[in-house]
Amino acid sequence: MNTKKNTCHSRENLKKIEAYGVLSTHHRMTIPLQEMPAQDPNERVKNMSEVSLGYTEEQALVEANRCFQCKNAPCVQGCPVRINIPGFINAIAQRDYQNAINIIKQTSLLPAVCGRVCPQEEQCQSPCTLGKTLKDKNKAVSIGRLERYAADWDRQNHLVKSPVIQAETGKKVAIIGSGPAGITAAADLRRAGHSVTIFEAFHKPGGVMVYGIPEFRLPKKIVELEIETLKKMGVNIITDFVVGRTRKLLDLMQKDYFDAIFIGSGAGLPKFMNIEGENCIGVFSANEYLTRLNLMKAYQLEKFETPIYHGRKVAVLGGGNVAMDSARTALRVGAEEVHVIYRRTEAEMPARAEEVGHAKEEGVKLHLLQNIHRILGNDAGYVKAIECLRYELGAPDTTGRRSPVPIKGSEFTMEVDTVIIAVGNGSNPLIKQSTPDLAVNQNGYIITDTDGKTSIKGIWAGGDIVLGSATVILAMGQGREAARSINEFLAQK
Amino acid sequence: MNTITDKKQLSEFVYQMRILAPLIAEERLPGQFIILQVSDDGERIPLTIADADITSGTVTVIFQVVGKTTTCLSLLKIGDQVAHIVGPLGMPTHIEKFGHVICVGGGIGIAPLYPIAQGMKQAGNKLTVILGARQKDLIILENEMKKIADELIVCTDDGSYGRKALVTEPLKALCENSPNPNMVVAIGPAIMMKFCAETTRPFKIPTMVSLNSIMIDGTGMCGGCRVSVGQKTKFVCVDGPEFDGHQVDFDNLIKRLSAYKKTEQEAWHKCRLEKL
Numbered sequence: 004m005n006t007k008k009n010t011c012h013s014r015e016n017l018k019k020i021e022a023y024g025v026l027s028t029h030h031r032m033t034i035p036l037q038e039m040p041a042q043d044p045n046e047r048v049k050n051m052s053e054v055s056l057g058y059t060e061e062q063a064l065v066e067a068n069r070c071f072q073c074k075n076a077p078c079v080q081g082c083p084v085r086i087n088i089p090g091f092i093n094a095i096a097q098r099d100y101q102n103a104i105n106i107i108k109q110t111s112l113l114p115a116v117c118g119r120v121c122p123q124e125e126q127c128q129s130p131c132t133l134g135k136t137l138k139d140k141n142k143a144v145s146i147g148r149l150e151r152y153a154a155d156w157d158r159q160n161h162l163v164k165s166p167v168i169q170a171e172t173g174k175k176v177a178i179i180g181s182g183p184a185g186i187t188a189a190a191d192l193r194r195a196g197h198s199v200t201i202f203e204a205f206h207k208p209g210g211v212m213v214y215g216i217p218e219f220r221l222p223k224k225i226v227e228l229e230i231e232t233l234k235k236m237g238v239n240i241i242t243d244f245v246v247g248r249t250r251k252l253l254d255l256m257q258k259d260y261f262d263a264i265f266i267g268s269g270a271g272l273p274k275f276m277n278i279e280g281e282n283c284i285g286v287f288s289a290n291e292y293l294t295r296l297n298l299m300k301a302y303q304l305e306k307f308e309t310p311i312y313h314g315r316k317v318a319v320l321g322g323g324n325v326a327m328d329s330a331r332t333a334l335r336v337g338a339e340e341v342h343v344i345y346r347r348t349e350a351e352m353p354a355r356a357e358e359v360g361h362a363k364e365e366g367v368k369l370h371l372l373q374n375i376h377r378i379l380g381n382d383a384g385y386v387k388a389i390e391c392l393r394y395e396l397g398a399p400d401t402t403g404r405r406s407p408v409p410i411k412g413s414e415f416t417m418e419v420d421t422v423i424i425a426v427g428n429g430s431n432p433l434i435k436q437s438t439p440d441l442a443v444n445q446n447g448y449i450i451t452d453t454d455g456k457t458s459i460k461g462i463w464a465g466g467d468i469v470l471g472s473a474t475v476i477l478a479m480g481q482g483r484e485a486a487r488s489i490n491e492f493l494a495q496k
Numbered sequence: 497m498n499t500i501t502d503k504k505q506l507s508e509f510v511y512q513m514r515i516l517a518p519l520i521a522e523e524r525l526p527g528q529f530i531i532l533q534v535s536d537d538g539e540r541i542p543l544t545i546a547d548a549d550i551t552s553g554t555v556t557v558i559f560q561v562v563g564k565t566t567t568c569l570s571l572l573k574i575g576d577q578v579a580h581i582v583g584p585l586g587m588p589t590h591i592e593k594f595g596h597v598i599c600v601g602g603g604i605g606i607a608p609l610y611p612i613a614q615g616m617k618q619a620g621n622k623l624t625v626i627l628g629a630r631q632k633d634l635i636i637l638e639n640e641m642k643k644i645a646d647e648l649i650v651c652t653d654d655g656s657y658g659r660k661a662l663v664t665e666p667l668k669a670l671c672e673n674s675p676n677p678n679m680v681v682a683i684g685p686a687i688m689m690k691f692c693a694e695t696t697r698p699f700k701i702p703t704m705v706s707l708n709s710i711m712i713d714g715t716g717m718c719g720g721c722r723v724s725v726g727q728k729t730k731f732v733c734v735d736g737p738e739f740d741g742h743q744v745d746f747d748n749l750i751k752r753l754s755a756y757k758k759t760e761q762e763a764w765h766k767c768r769l770e771k772l
Binding site for chain 2: 243309
């Protein structure tokens with residue numbers, strides 16, 4: 004994308020908008036959607052820097068003026084944390100960026116993160132009246148991009164302020180996991196004046212935002228700043244601490260006198276396909292591949308020591324965001340060819356359309372209606388090829404997606420040296436293993452009520468350990484609900 | 497935190513360190529391990545806890561220098577700190593009174609075997625310990641084992657100490673005894689564990705092995721440590737590290753352990769050049 008040209012257009016558009024004075028609905032409909040400036044695909048595959056560059060001020064102003072400011076605001080209903088979307092967009096249109104970020108922060112703790120990684124096209128932007136009027140949901144107001152603009156403005160102007168903390172209550176709350184659910188719960192509980200300690204298993208806090216989502220989609224500096232804000236609020240963060248192993252869950256209450264606990268321990272064991280050859284050298288779970296590169300920074304060979312396997316021809320299995328992240332990361336660490344293999348069509352891919360688009364621009368090849376059947380290894384146990392089957396779409400399954408049916412006799416082989424499996428995660432057994440009374444469902448996910456209460460009094464849970472696999476914003480929403488319920492509980496205690 | 501309180505060199509490439517980690521010392525049980533990072537930029541490596549002392553709040557690790565990280569660790573002195581330690585990880589060993597237990601340790605595998613042998617003895621078992629290594633100076637913890645074992649057999653590949661034999665020879669002889677031993681615990685190089693399991697298989701003696709596959713997080717998240725046990729994929733970090741030796745696909749494990757050998761050797765070579 005040509006950023007200069009884009010900015011020039013937006014400047015002209017902005018002049019027009021300003022000339023109109025009061026904008027009618029018709030005027031707003033004619034304002035062109037502002038595309039997100041991005042690094043050139045040929046350049047960005049050679050670096051780990053962020054792909055999307057963020058709106059310029061002119062672009063943000065033009066985009067903000069596309070919003071109808073409709074009274075019923077269906078976008079708010081589409082947002083899991085119910086951000087006052089028309090309110091903050093209007094503030095941007097008024098150039099009152101401080102107010103915009105204040106409005107967002109009333110309900111969302113991590114706008115710089117959510118503005119980047121939320122699937123807005125399925126949430127707030129999906130019911131947008133403008134998109135509906137233009138009969139194209141891709142032309143809805145770019146709420147996510149505007150959210151990011153406000154959050155980046157806040158950060159770049161060094162205005163990010165720690166929220167006000169209520170008087171100390173003397174109550175202690177333990178948060179397990181420092182991902183989106185844990186961070187949100189921690190912030191809300193600390194604001195209420197409780198003493199809050201986060202226990203993180205890894206050596207760095209941030210959860211999936213640090214080990215999973217790559218730098219080029221979510222710069223780690225942004226996550227670090229959010230963690231710094233928590234620390235400034237007085238939240239205690241203890242890393243290298245595995246609840247269930249370093250300390251049993253109930254010991255946190257019985258020996259360490261925590262009054263309440265929130266479990267936000269996140270995704271668990273990566274799923275494998277249970278196919279032949281899956282334990283060959285060169286077959287990775289997406290979790291392992293991304294953790295080596297993101298958390299352990301294996302791409303910075305000179306500085307960091309964790310090794311990474313340098314595949315030349317890489318096959319990625321799966322159609323979600325994690326599959327796209329893995330494929331695009333593989334390109335950036337030097338793969339010559341990256342093939343994403345998915346058994347349905349592009350329309351059914353769970354990945355965000357924007358991420359699929361970015362992946363394609365970068366040279367990732369999509370192989371649709373195909374699936375890996377087995378992995379072939381050489382004598383030394385290294386991957387040498389995969390055998391795939393072709394599929395066709397049959398009747399819709401329980402999720403409403405048409406289920407893929409293998410076509411008999413359609414086997415073919417593809418030479419690859421690396422296979423990355425990105426077909427989701429199961430639950431992590433660590434806390435359950437050492438806490439027999441904690442009720443979990445048949446898949447091992449913790450059972451909670453709508454407030455996030457578990458089967459044990461004083462213990463709440465939220466995020467992926469409850470939902471299975473969700474998004475950053477859904478995990479945040481659950482962290483917030485649980486914090487509200489914990490605050491009520493502690494007020495009565 | 498994580499301060500090295502004691503350090504001993506047990507042989508040319510084998511070191512023993514006591515590290516201050518009170519919470520881990522308190523919680524750990526035989527069979528469990530830690531993940532250690534020498535520096536913030538370093539890799540995460542699993543090391544079995546060889547011993548722990550709740551009073552001083554320390555855990556003991558014994559490691560062999562095989563690559564860059566273990567070299568860097570070996571260069572630390574008493575009073576230095578390692579950047580990160582997390583644990584205790586893995587499922588503890590199932591210890592009970594089986595009757596007669598044979599503990600077989602090979603090379604550096606003797607370190608993780610020690611707390612298990614201790615536990616088995618405390619549970620009232622008759623304890624036979626077989627220690628093996630390539631040569632004399634690679635036999636570690638012999639005195640400690642002597643104190644707890646009812647019978648101690650030492651063998652070396654080159655005959656430089658004890659019997660000139662592989663550990664499987666005395667193991668087989670013991671299995672042929674009547675009554676049969678009730679339980680065998682074998683910890684050492686994958687190839688040694690494989691042959692110990694093959695030795696006991698015809699006698700149908702339950703044989704537990706402790707696997708040392710490549711790991712990152714140690715909490716079940718990455719799946720890098722997966723092994724095939726009884727045709728099923730298991731994670732060494734959360735399902736293990738101990739498994740039924742008769743069910744483990746050792747050939748696959750041995751291949752997987754070699755995945756980063758080249759990188760490791762290059763890094764080690766570079767690291768040694770830097771030291772010079």
